[in-house]
Amino acid sequence: MSQKRIEFKNVSFRYQENMPWVLKNVNFVIEANEWVAIIGHNGSGKSTIAKLMNGLLFPQEGEVLVNGELVNEENVWNVRKNVGMVFQNPDNQFVGTTVRDDVAFGMENQGMPRELMVERIKESLQAVGMSEFERQEPHRLSGGQKQRVAIASVLAVSPQYMILDEATAMLDPKGRKEILQTIRHLQDKRHVSLITITHDLKEVTQAERVIVMNQGEVWMEDTPRAIFAKKEKLIEIGLDTPFVTKLADEMKAAGIHVQREPLNHQELLEELWTSHSTM
Template sequence: MSEKLIEFRDVSFRYSEEQPWVLKNCSFDIYKNEWVAIIGHNGSGKSTIAKLLNGLLYPQEGQILINGMEVNQDSVWEIRKEVGMVFQNPDNQFVGTTVQDDVAFGMENRGFDRKTMIEKIETNLKAVGMQDYLLTEPHRLSGGQKQRVAIASVLAISPRVMILDEATAMLDPHGRGEIMETVSEVRQRNDLSLITITHDLQEVVQADRVIVMNEGEVWQEAAPREIFEKKEELRSIGLDVPFAAILADELQLAGVPVARKGPLNHEELLEDLWTLHSRT
Protein backbone atom coordinates (compact mmCIF):
# COMPACT_ATOMS: atom_id res chain seq x y z
CA MET A 1 0.00 0.00 0.00
CA SER A 2 1.22 3.55 -0.71
CA GLU A 3 1.84 6.24 1.89
CA LYS A 4 -0.76 7.18 4.49
CA LEU A 5 -2.57 10.44 3.81
CA ILE A 6 -5.22 10.37 6.57
CA GLU A 7 -4.99 8.78 10.01
CA PHE A 8 -7.87 8.49 12.47
CA ARG A 9 -6.43 7.46 15.85
CA ASP A 10 -8.99 6.41 18.49
CA VAL A 11 -11.25 9.36 17.65
CA SER A 12 -14.34 9.98 19.77
CA PHE A 13 -16.83 12.81 19.28
CA ARG A 14 -20.17 13.98 20.62
CA TYR A 15 -22.07 17.19 19.94
CA SER A 16 -22.66 17.98 23.63
CA GLU A 17 -22.04 16.45 27.03
CA GLU A 18 -25.74 15.63 27.31
CA GLN A 19 -25.74 13.61 24.07
CA PRO A 20 -24.31 10.13 23.41
CA TRP A 21 -21.03 9.66 21.58
CA VAL A 22 -21.47 9.88 17.79
CA LEU A 23 -18.02 8.33 17.25
CA LYS A 24 -16.37 5.94 19.70
CA ASN A 25 -12.66 5.10 19.52
CA CYS A 26 -12.76 5.26 15.74
CA SER A 27 -9.52 4.30 13.95
CA PHE A 28 -8.70 3.87 10.26
CA ASP A 29 -6.19 5.01 7.62
CA ILE A 30 -6.69 6.34 4.09
CA TYR A 31 -3.84 6.22 1.60
CA LYS A 32 -2.60 8.44 -1.19
CA ASN A 33 -4.62 8.12 -4.41
CA GLU A 34 -7.10 5.72 -2.76
CA TRP A 35 -10.88 5.82 -3.23
CA VAL A 36 -12.68 4.95 0.01
CA ALA A 37 -16.45 4.76 0.42
CA ILE A 38 -17.85 5.24 3.93
CA ILE A 39 -21.27 3.69 4.48
CA GLY A 40 -23.58 3.09 7.42
CA HIS A 41 -27.13 3.61 8.63
CA ASN A 42 -28.38 7.10 9.47
CA GLY A 43 -26.70 8.28 12.66
CA SER A 44 -23.75 5.91 12.35
CA GLY A 45 -21.25 8.79 12.24
CA LYS A 46 -20.48 9.07 8.51
CA SER A 47 -21.06 12.79 8.03
CA THR A 48 -19.43 13.58 11.37
CA ILE A 49 -16.26 11.95 10.02
CA ALA A 50 -16.39 14.24 6.98
CA LYS A 51 -16.72 17.36 9.13
CA LEU A 52 -13.86 16.24 11.38
CA LEU A 53 -11.62 15.67 8.36
CA ASN A 54 -12.26 19.20 7.10
CA GLY A 55 -11.85 20.91 10.47
CA LEU A 56 -15.51 21.88 10.74
CA LEU A 57 -15.49 19.88 13.99
CA TYR A 58 -12.71 18.75 16.33
CA PRO A 59 -12.53 15.45 18.25
CA GLN A 60 -12.93 15.42 22.02
CA GLU A 61 -10.66 12.38 22.19
CA GLY A 62 -8.02 10.95 19.88
CA GLN A 63 -6.12 12.45 16.95
CA ILE A 64 -6.71 13.08 13.26
CA LEU A 65 -3.67 13.51 11.03
CA ILE A 66 -3.80 14.80 7.45
CA ASN A 67 -0.53 14.35 5.58
CA GLY A 68 1.21 14.13 8.96
CA MET A 69 -0.41 17.32 10.33
CA GLU A 70 -2.79 17.10 13.29
CA VAL A 71 -6.22 18.64 12.74
CA ASN A 72 -6.82 21.35 15.35
CA GLN A 73 -7.71 25.04 15.58
CA ASP A 74 -4.12 26.09 14.89
CA SER A 75 -3.78 24.00 11.72
CA VAL A 76 -7.31 24.22 10.32
CA TRP A 77 -6.54 26.63 7.46
CA GLU A 78 -3.60 24.53 6.32
CA ILE A 79 -5.77 21.41 6.58
CA ARG A 80 -8.43 22.95 4.34
CA LYS A 81 -5.80 23.41 1.63
CA GLU A 82 -5.34 19.64 1.72
CA VAL A 83 -8.99 18.60 2.05
CA GLY A 84 -11.84 19.79 -0.18
CA MET A 85 -15.48 18.94 0.47
CA VAL A 86 -18.56 18.80 -1.77
CA PHE A 87 -21.84 18.75 0.14
CA GLN A 88 -25.24 17.25 -0.64
CA ASN A 89 -26.79 20.61 -1.55
CA PRO A 90 -24.46 22.63 -3.80
CA ASP A 91 -26.50 25.80 -3.20
CA ASN A 92 -24.94 25.89 0.28
CA GLN A 93 -21.49 26.25 -1.30
CA PHE A 94 -22.15 28.96 -3.87
CA VAL A 95 -20.87 32.44 -3.00
CA GLY A 96 -20.18 33.97 -6.42
CA THR A 97 -22.65 35.71 -8.74
CA THR A 98 -21.38 33.72 -11.73
CA VAL A 99 -19.82 30.29 -12.22
CA GLN A 100 -16.35 31.73 -12.77
CA ASP A 101 -16.65 33.93 -9.65
CA ASP A 102 -17.56 30.89 -7.60
CA VAL A 103 -14.60 28.82 -8.82
CA ALA A 104 -12.33 31.83 -8.19
CA PHE A 105 -13.52 32.39 -4.60
CA GLY A 106 -11.42 29.74 -2.86
CA MET A 107 -8.32 30.73 -4.83
CA GLU A 108 -8.77 34.41 -3.92
CA ASN A 109 -8.89 33.47 -0.23
CA ARG A 110 -5.62 31.59 -0.64
CA GLY A 111 -3.83 34.42 -2.44
CA PHE A 112 -3.49 32.86 -5.91
CA ASP A 113 -2.22 35.33 -8.52
CA ARG A 114 -4.62 36.40 -11.25
CA LYS A 115 -2.90 34.50 -14.07
CA THR A 116 -2.98 31.24 -12.13
CA MET A 117 -6.63 31.80 -11.21
CA ILE A 118 -7.65 32.32 -14.84
CA GLU A 119 -5.80 29.15 -15.89
CA LYS A 120 -7.32 27.09 -13.07
CA ILE A 121 -10.85 28.35 -13.72
CA GLU A 122 -10.57 27.30 -17.36
CA THR A 123 -8.84 23.97 -16.65
CA ASN A 124 -11.16 22.82 -13.86
CA LEU A 125 -14.41 23.87 -15.50
CA LYS A 126 -13.29 22.03 -18.63
CA ALA A 127 -12.49 18.97 -16.49
CA VAL A 128 -16.13 18.79 -15.33
CA GLY A 129 -17.67 19.80 -18.67
CA MET A 130 -18.81 23.28 -17.57
CA GLN A 131 -16.45 25.50 -19.58
CA ASP A 132 -19.37 26.99 -21.56
CA TYR A 133 -21.07 28.36 -18.40
CA LEU A 134 -18.45 30.86 -17.20
CA LEU A 135 -20.83 33.80 -16.89
CA THR A 136 -23.95 31.84 -15.95
CA GLU A 137 -25.60 32.59 -12.62
CA PRO A 138 -25.39 29.44 -10.44
CA HIS A 139 -29.09 29.45 -9.58
CA ARG A 140 -29.90 28.97 -13.29
CA LEU A 141 -28.04 25.63 -13.43
CA SER A 142 -29.55 22.18 -13.05
CA GLY A 143 -28.75 20.08 -9.98
CA GLY A 144 -26.11 18.06 -11.82
CA GLN A 145 -24.52 21.18 -13.29
CA LYS A 146 -24.36 22.79 -9.84
CA GLN A 147 -22.55 19.77 -8.46
CA ARG A 148 -20.08 19.91 -11.35
CA VAL A 149 -19.32 23.55 -10.54
CA ALA A 150 -18.96 22.70 -6.83
CA ILE A 151 -16.45 19.99 -7.77
CA ALA A 152 -14.54 22.41 -10.02
CA SER A 153 -14.41 24.95 -7.17
CA VAL A 154 -12.86 22.34 -4.88
CA LEU A 155 -10.41 21.13 -7.54
CA ALA A 156 -9.22 24.69 -8.15
CA ILE A 157 -7.55 24.84 -4.74
CA SER A 158 -5.55 21.67 -5.59
CA PRO A 159 -6.44 19.54 -2.55
CA ARG A 160 -4.83 16.16 -1.90
CA VAL A 161 -8.17 14.63 -0.89
CA MET A 162 -11.75 15.31 -1.94
CA ILE A 163 -14.75 14.37 0.21
CA LEU A 164 -18.18 13.90 -1.36
CA ASP A 165 -20.67 13.99 1.52
CA GLU A 166 -23.88 12.57 -0.02
CA ALA A 167 -23.04 14.81 -2.98
CA THR A 168 -25.24 12.91 -5.45
CA ALA A 169 -28.19 12.26 -3.13
CA MET A 170 -30.40 14.96 -4.71
CA LEU A 171 -29.80 13.78 -8.29
CA ASP A 172 -31.64 11.23 -10.41
CA PRO A 173 -29.83 7.97 -11.32
CA HIS A 174 -28.60 9.38 -14.64
CA GLY A 175 -27.27 12.52 -12.94
CA ARG A 176 -25.56 10.46 -10.23
CA GLY A 177 -23.89 8.31 -12.87
CA GLU A 178 -22.61 11.35 -14.77
CA ILE A 179 -21.21 13.02 -11.66
CA MET A 180 -19.43 9.88 -10.47
CA GLU A 181 -17.97 9.28 -13.94
CA THR A 182 -16.66 12.86 -13.90
CA VAL A 183 -15.24 12.46 -10.39
CA SER A 184 -13.53 9.19 -11.31
CA GLU A 185 -11.87 10.75 -14.36
CA VAL A 186 -10.80 13.85 -12.44
CA ARG A 187 -9.39 11.74 -9.60
CA GLN A 188 -7.17 9.79 -12.00
CA ARG A 189 -5.89 12.94 -13.70
CA ASN A 190 -5.16 14.79 -10.46
CA ASP A 191 -3.84 11.94 -8.26
CA LEU A 192 -6.56 12.67 -5.70
CA SER A 193 -7.59 10.59 -2.76
CA LEU A 194 -11.39 10.38 -2.78
CA ILE A 195 -13.75 9.77 0.12
CA THR A 196 -17.40 9.22 -0.77
CA ILE A 197 -20.05 9.16 1.93
CA THR A 198 -23.12 7.73 0.29
CA HIS A 199 -26.16 5.46 0.36
CA ASP A 200 -25.85 4.73 -3.37
CA LEU A 201 -24.53 1.18 -3.73
CA GLN A 202 -23.44 1.78 -7.33
CA GLU A 203 -21.03 4.41 -6.03
CA VAL A 204 -19.80 2.11 -3.28
CA VAL A 205 -18.87 -0.76 -5.60
CA GLN A 206 -16.56 1.52 -7.60
CA ALA A 207 -14.38 2.30 -4.56
CA ASP A 208 -11.04 0.64 -3.79
CA ARG A 209 -12.11 0.05 -0.19
CA VAL A 210 -15.23 0.38 1.95
CA ILE A 211 -15.40 1.44 5.60
CA VAL A 212 -18.66 0.35 7.23
CA MET A 213 -19.77 2.38 10.25
CA ASN A 214 -22.21 1.08 12.84
CA GLU A 215 -23.26 3.03 15.94
CA GLY A 216 -20.19 5.23 15.85
CA GLU A 217 -17.63 2.46 15.40
CA VAL A 218 -15.80 0.94 12.44
CA TRP A 219 -17.74 -2.28 11.92
CA GLN A 220 -15.73 -3.56 8.97
CA GLU A 221 -13.32 -2.36 6.29
CA ALA A 222 -12.41 -4.26 3.13
CA ALA A 223 -12.78 -4.25 -0.66
CA PRO A 224 -16.39 -3.86 -1.89
CA ARG A 225 -16.71 -7.49 -3.00
CA GLU A 226 -15.60 -8.77 0.39
CA ILE A 227 -17.97 -6.40 2.21
CA PHE A 228 -21.02 -7.31 0.12
CA GLU A 229 -20.44 -11.03 0.57
CA LYS A 230 -21.60 -10.46 4.17
CA LYS A 231 -25.22 -10.02 3.13
CA GLU A 232 -26.95 -11.13 6.32
CA GLU A 233 -24.52 -9.27 8.56
CA LEU A 234 -25.07 -6.06 6.57
CA ARG A 235 -28.83 -6.43 6.78
CA SER A 236 -28.55 -6.93 10.55
CA ILE A 237 -27.09 -3.40 10.89
CA GLY A 238 -29.64 -1.81 8.55
CA LEU A 239 -27.71 -1.87 5.27
CA ASP A 240 -28.48 -3.43 1.92
CA VAL A 241 -26.44 -5.15 -0.79
CA PRO A 242 -26.32 -4.56 -4.58
CA PHE A 243 -29.39 -5.80 -6.46
CA ALA A 244 -27.20 -7.92 -8.76
CA ALA A 245 -25.92 -9.90 -5.76
CA ILE A 246 -29.48 -10.47 -4.50
CA LEU A 247 -30.63 -11.57 -7.97
CA ALA A 248 -27.64 -13.94 -8.28
CA ASP A 249 -28.65 -15.64 -5.01
CA GLU A 250 -32.24 -16.01 -6.20
CA LEU A 251 -31.09 -17.47 -9.52
CA GLN A 252 -28.96 -20.05 -7.75
CA LEU A 253 -31.84 -20.99 -5.45
CA ALA A 254 -33.91 -21.53 -8.60
CA GLY A 255 -31.26 -23.85 -9.99
CA VAL A 256 -29.57 -21.37 -12.33
CA PRO A 257 -25.81 -21.42 -11.60
CA VAL A 258 -23.82 -18.18 -11.45
CA ALA A 259 -20.04 -18.34 -11.96
CA ARG A 260 -18.95 -15.51 -9.66
CA LYS A 261 -19.84 -15.30 -5.99
CA GLY A 262 -21.71 -12.07 -5.34
CA PRO A 263 -21.57 -10.06 -8.62
CA LEU A 264 -21.53 -6.34 -7.79
CA ASN A 265 -23.45 -5.00 -10.80
CA HIS A 266 -25.61 -6.19 -13.67
CA GLU A 267 -22.66 -6.18 -16.08
CA GLU A 268 -20.84 -8.74 -13.93
CA LEU A 269 -23.99 -10.83 -13.55
CA LEU A 270 -24.66 -10.87 -17.29
CA GLU A 271 -21.04 -11.75 -17.99
CA ASP A 272 -21.20 -14.66 -15.53
CA LEU A 273 -24.44 -15.99 -16.98
CA TRP A 274 -23.14 -15.67 -20.55
CA THR A 275 -19.84 -17.39 -19.69
CA LEU A 276 -21.52 -20.32 -17.99
CA HIS A 277 -24.44 -20.89 -20.30
CA SER A 278 -22.60 -20.32 -23.57
CA ARG A 279 -20.73 -23.56 -22.75
CA THR A 280 -23.92 -25.60 -22.41
Protein backbone atom coordinates in the same frame (compact mmCIF):
# COMPACT_ATOMS: atom_id res chain seq x y z
CA MET B 1 8.99 13.34 5.10
CA SER B 2 5.43 12.54 6.19
CA GLN B 3 3.45 9.87 4.41
CA LYS B 4 0.53 11.09 2.27
CA ARG B 5 -2.52 9.73 4.08
CA ILE B 6 -5.42 10.58 6.38
CA GLU B 7 -5.34 8.83 9.75
CA PHE B 8 -7.94 8.45 12.48
CA LYS B 9 -6.33 7.32 15.73
CA ASN B 10 -8.70 6.29 18.54
CA VAL B 11 -11.11 9.10 17.61
CA SER B 12 -14.21 9.69 19.72
CA PHE B 13 -16.65 12.57 19.26
CA ARG B 14 -19.92 13.89 20.68
CA TYR B 15 -21.69 17.15 19.95
CA GLN B 16 -22.33 18.07 23.57
CA GLU B 17 -20.94 16.85 26.87
CA ASN B 18 -24.25 15.37 28.04
CA MET B 19 -25.04 13.70 24.70
CA PRO B 20 -24.14 10.15 23.53
CA TRP B 21 -20.88 9.56 21.67
CA VAL B 22 -21.41 9.84 17.90
CA LEU B 23 -18.02 8.20 17.24
CA LYS B 24 -16.37 5.71 19.57
CA ASN B 25 -12.66 4.86 19.31
CA VAL B 26 -12.54 5.02 15.50
CA ASN B 27 -9.35 3.91 13.72
CA PHE B 28 -8.64 3.79 9.98
CA VAL B 29 -6.25 5.04 7.30
CA ILE B 30 -7.01 6.47 3.84
CA GLU B 31 -4.00 6.34 1.53
CA ALA B 32 -3.08 8.75 -1.26
CA ASN B 33 -4.89 8.23 -4.59
CA GLU B 34 -7.41 5.85 -3.03
CA TRP B 35 -11.21 5.88 -3.44
CA VAL B 36 -12.87 4.96 -0.15
CA ALA B 37 -16.63 4.84 0.38
CA ILE B 38 -17.94 5.31 3.92
CA ILE B 39 -21.41 3.87 4.46
CA GLY B 40 -23.76 3.30 7.37
CA HIS B 41 -27.33 3.87 8.53
CA ASN B 42 -28.49 7.35 9.52
CA GLY B 43 -26.79 8.36 12.75
CA SER B 44 -23.89 5.93 12.31
CA GLY B 45 -21.34 8.78 12.35
CA LYS B 46 -20.25 8.86 8.72
CA SER B 47 -20.94 12.58 8.07
CA THR B 48 -19.25 13.46 11.36
CA ILE B 49 -16.15 11.66 10.06
CA ALA B 50 -16.19 13.89 6.97
CA LYS B 51 -16.34 17.06 9.07
CA LEU B 52 -13.48 15.85 11.28
CA MET B 53 -11.28 15.26 8.22
CA ASN B 54 -11.88 18.82 7.04
CA GLY B 55 -11.52 20.53 10.40
CA LEU B 56 -15.17 21.58 10.63
CA LEU B 57 -15.18 19.59 13.88
CA PHE B 58 -12.42 18.43 16.25
CA PRO B 59 -12.43 15.21 18.29
CA GLN B 60 -12.75 15.18 22.06
CA GLU B 61 -10.55 12.08 22.18
CA GLY B 62 -7.93 10.74 19.79
CA GLU B 63 -6.25 12.34 16.79
CA VAL B 64 -7.02 13.08 13.15
CA LEU B 65 -3.91 13.55 11.00
CA VAL B 66 -3.60 14.69 7.40
CA ASN B 67 -0.19 13.93 5.89
CA GLY B 68 1.16 13.56 9.41
CA GLU B 69 -0.18 16.96 10.50
CA LEU B 70 -2.58 17.05 13.45
CA VAL B 71 -5.96 18.58 12.57
CA ASN B 72 -6.64 21.29 15.17
CA GLU B 73 -7.68 24.94 15.40
CA GLU B 74 -4.13 26.20 14.89
CA ASN B 75 -3.54 24.57 11.50
CA VAL B 76 -7.07 24.02 10.19
CA TRP B 77 -6.55 26.33 7.18
CA ASN B 78 -3.45 24.40 6.12
CA VAL B 79 -5.45 21.19 6.38
CA ARG B 80 -8.26 22.58 4.20
CA LYS B 81 -5.76 23.30 1.43
CA ASN B 82 -5.27 19.54 1.23
CA VAL B 83 -8.79 18.35 2.08
CA GLY B 84 -11.67 19.71 -0.03
CA MET B 85 -15.33 18.99 0.65
CA VAL B 86 -18.43 18.88 -1.55
CA PHE B 87 -21.75 18.87 0.32
CA GLN B 88 -25.13 17.31 -0.43
CA ASN B 89 -26.76 20.58 -1.49
CA PRO B 90 -24.51 22.57 -3.88
CA ASP B 91 -26.58 25.72 -3.28
CA ASN B 92 -25.05 25.90 0.19
CA GLN B 93 -21.59 26.32 -1.37
CA PHE B 94 -22.39 29.02 -3.93
CA VAL B 95 -21.16 32.50 -3.03
CA GLY B 96 -20.47 34.10 -6.43
CA THR B 97 -22.82 35.73 -8.94
CA THR B 98 -21.37 33.63 -11.79
CA VAL B 99 -19.87 30.17 -12.10
CA ARG B 100 -16.46 31.78 -12.69
CA ASP B 101 -16.73 33.86 -9.49
CA ASP B 102 -17.73 30.84 -7.48
CA VAL B 103 -14.80 28.71 -8.66
CA ALA B 104 -12.46 31.62 -7.92
CA PHE B 105 -13.69 32.12 -4.34
CA GLY B 106 -11.56 29.49 -2.61
CA MET B 107 -8.44 30.55 -4.47
CA GLU B 108 -9.02 34.21 -3.54
CA ASN B 109 -9.18 33.17 0.12
CA GLN B 110 -5.79 31.52 -0.27
CA GLY B 111 -4.32 34.63 -1.92
CA MET B 112 -3.37 32.94 -5.18
CA PRO B 113 -1.94 35.13 -7.99
CA ARG B 114 -4.52 36.19 -10.58
CA GLU B 115 -2.69 34.46 -13.44
CA LEU B 116 -2.79 31.15 -11.58
CA MET B 117 -6.45 31.62 -10.69
CA VAL B 118 -7.41 32.20 -14.34
CA GLU B 119 -5.56 29.03 -15.32
CA ARG B 120 -7.12 26.97 -12.51
CA ILE B 121 -10.65 28.18 -13.31
CA LYS B 122 -10.25 27.07 -16.91
CA GLU B 123 -8.72 23.70 -15.98
CA SER B 124 -11.26 22.90 -13.26
CA LEU B 125 -14.34 23.75 -15.32
CA GLN B 126 -12.92 21.77 -18.23
CA ALA B 127 -12.32 18.78 -15.94
CA VAL B 128 -15.99 18.64 -14.96
CA GLY B 129 -17.36 19.49 -18.42
CA MET B 130 -18.66 22.96 -17.49
CA SER B 131 -16.40 25.29 -19.51
CA GLU B 132 -19.26 26.75 -21.56
CA PHE B 133 -21.09 27.84 -18.38
CA GLU B 134 -18.28 30.01 -16.99
CA ARG B 135 -20.33 33.23 -17.22
CA GLN B 136 -23.62 31.61 -16.24
CA GLU B 137 -25.48 32.44 -13.03
CA PRO B 138 -25.35 29.37 -10.71
CA HIS B 139 -29.08 29.44 -9.88
CA ARG B 140 -29.90 28.87 -13.57
CA LEU B 141 -28.08 25.53 -13.63
CA SER B 142 -29.58 22.06 -13.21
CA GLY B 143 -28.87 20.03 -10.07
CA GLY B 144 -26.19 17.96 -11.78
CA GLN B 145 -24.56 21.05 -13.27
CA LYS B 146 -24.53 22.80 -9.88
CA GLN B 147 -22.83 19.79 -8.31
CA ARG B 148 -20.22 19.79 -11.07
CA VAL B 149 -19.48 23.46 -10.36
CA ALA B 150 -19.20 22.66 -6.64
CA ILE B 151 -16.66 19.95 -7.49
CA ALA B 152 -14.78 22.37 -9.78
CA SER B 153 -14.66 24.95 -6.96
CA VAL B 154 -13.01 22.42 -4.66
CA LEU B 155 -10.78 21.07 -7.42
CA ALA B 156 -9.46 24.56 -8.24
CA VAL B 157 -7.57 24.80 -4.95
CA SER B 158 -5.87 21.51 -5.92
CA PRO B 159 -6.58 19.38 -2.82
CA GLN B 160 -4.95 15.98 -2.34
CA TYR B 161 -8.18 14.61 -0.84
CA MET B 162 -11.75 15.29 -1.93
CA ILE B 163 -14.70 14.43 0.33
CA LEU B 164 -18.12 14.07 -1.25
CA ASP B 165 -20.69 14.05 1.56
CA GLU B 166 -23.87 12.62 0.00
CA ALA B 167 -22.96 14.70 -3.06
CA THR B 168 -25.25 12.72 -5.40
CA ALA B 169 -28.19 12.29 -3.00
CA MET B 170 -30.34 15.12 -4.44
CA LEU B 171 -29.76 14.25 -8.09
CA ASP B 172 -31.87 12.23 -10.50
CA PRO B 173 -30.36 8.99 -11.92
CA LYS B 174 -28.93 10.80 -14.97
CA GLY B 175 -27.29 13.51 -12.84
CA ARG B 176 -25.98 10.89 -10.41
CA LYS B 177 -24.41 8.92 -13.26
CA GLU B 178 -22.78 12.07 -14.67
CA ILE B 179 -21.25 12.99 -11.30
CA LEU B 180 -19.90 9.45 -10.79
CA GLN B 181 -18.30 9.56 -14.24
CA THR B 182 -16.84 12.97 -13.41
CA ILE B 183 -15.26 11.93 -10.12
CA ARG B 184 -13.88 8.71 -11.63
CA HIS B 185 -12.30 10.79 -14.40
CA LEU B 186 -10.86 13.20 -11.85
CA GLN B 187 -9.28 10.44 -9.83
CA ASP B 188 -7.68 8.93 -12.92
CA LYS B 189 -6.37 12.23 -14.28
CA ARG B 190 -5.65 14.28 -11.17
CA HIS B 191 -4.58 11.51 -8.74
CA VAL B 192 -6.95 12.82 -6.08
CA SER B 193 -7.97 10.64 -3.13
CA LEU B 194 -11.77 10.36 -3.01
CA ILE B 195 -13.78 9.84 0.16
CA THR B 196 -17.46 9.39 -0.61
CA ILE B 197 -20.04 9.44 2.18
CA THR B 198 -23.00 7.84 0.49
CA HIS B 199 -26.20 5.79 0.45
CA ASP B 200 -25.83 5.18 -3.30
CA LEU B 201 -24.88 1.53 -3.78
CA LYS B 202 -23.57 2.16 -7.31
CA GLU B 203 -21.20 4.70 -5.83
CA VAL B 204 -20.05 2.13 -3.28
CA THR B 205 -19.34 -0.54 -5.89
CA GLN B 206 -16.98 1.80 -7.77
CA ALA B 207 -14.82 2.49 -4.71
CA GLU B 208 -11.64 0.54 -4.02
CA ARG B 209 -12.42 0.07 -0.34
CA VAL B 210 -15.47 0.42 1.89
CA ILE B 211 -15.64 1.43 5.55
CA VAL B 212 -18.94 0.39 7.13
CA MET B 213 -19.98 2.42 10.19
CA ASN B 214 -22.47 1.13 12.75
CA GLN B 215 -23.46 2.94 15.95
CA GLY B 216 -20.36 5.13 15.87
CA GLU B 217 -17.84 2.34 15.34
CA VAL B 218 -16.01 0.85 12.34
CA TRP B 219 -18.09 -2.27 11.87
CA MET B 220 -16.35 -3.64 8.78
CA GLU B 221 -13.64 -2.57 6.33
CA ASP B 222 -12.97 -4.39 3.03
CA THR B 223 -13.39 -4.28 -0.75
CA PRO B 224 -16.91 -3.68 -2.11
CA ARG B 225 -17.11 -7.30 -3.34
CA ALA B 226 -16.19 -8.70 0.08
CA ILE B 227 -18.57 -6.31 1.86
CA PHE B 228 -21.60 -7.17 -0.29
CA ALA B 229 -20.87 -10.88 0.04
CA LYS B 230 -21.87 -10.44 3.71
CA LYS B 231 -25.34 -9.28 2.73
CA GLU B 232 -27.14 -10.92 5.66
CA LYS B 233 -24.98 -9.03 8.16
CA LEU B 234 -25.50 -5.75 6.25
CA ILE B 235 -29.27 -6.20 6.37
CA GLU B 236 -29.05 -6.82 10.14
CA ILE B 237 -27.61 -3.31 10.66
CA GLY B 238 -30.14 -1.65 8.35
CA LEU B 239 -28.16 -1.47 5.09
CA ASP B 240 -29.19 -2.59 1.61
CA THR B 241 -27.30 -4.47 -1.11
CA PRO B 242 -27.17 -3.81 -4.88
CA PHE B 243 -29.91 -5.23 -7.09
CA VAL B 244 -27.40 -7.41 -8.96
CA THR B 245 -26.32 -8.94 -5.65
CA LYS B 246 -29.92 -9.84 -4.85
CA LEU B 247 -30.39 -11.24 -8.35
CA ALA B 248 -27.24 -13.35 -8.00
CA ASP B 249 -28.71 -14.83 -4.80
CA GLU B 250 -31.89 -15.75 -6.68
CA MET B 251 -29.76 -17.41 -9.36
CA LYS B 252 -27.90 -19.44 -6.73
CA ALA B 253 -31.21 -20.50 -5.17
CA ALA B 254 -32.35 -21.65 -8.61
CA GLY B 255 -29.23 -23.83 -8.95
CA ILE B 256 -27.28 -21.52 -11.28
CA HIS B 257 -23.61 -21.44 -10.38
CA VAL B 258 -22.21 -17.98 -9.57
CA GLN B 259 -18.46 -18.04 -9.04
CA ARG B 260 -17.99 -14.54 -7.60
CA GLU B 261 -20.17 -11.79 -6.18
CA PRO B 262 -21.13 -9.51 -9.13
CA LEU B 263 -20.96 -5.74 -8.53
CA ASN B 264 -22.71 -4.57 -11.71
CA HIS B 265 -24.85 -5.79 -14.59
CA GLN B 266 -21.83 -6.48 -16.81
CA GLU B 267 -20.28 -8.82 -14.24
CA LEU B 268 -23.63 -10.56 -13.76
CA LEU B 269 -23.89 -11.14 -17.52
CA GLU B 270 -20.36 -12.55 -17.53
CA GLU B 271 -21.32 -14.94 -14.72
CA LEU B 272 -24.39 -16.05 -16.68
CA TRP B 273 -22.32 -16.59 -19.83
CA THR B 274 -19.68 -18.57 -17.93
CA SER B 275 -22.36 -20.71 -16.27
CA HIS B 276 -24.12 -21.33 -19.61
CA SER B 277 -20.88 -22.25 -21.44
CA THR B 278 -19.99 -24.90 -18.85
CA MET B 279 -23.38 -26.59 -18.95
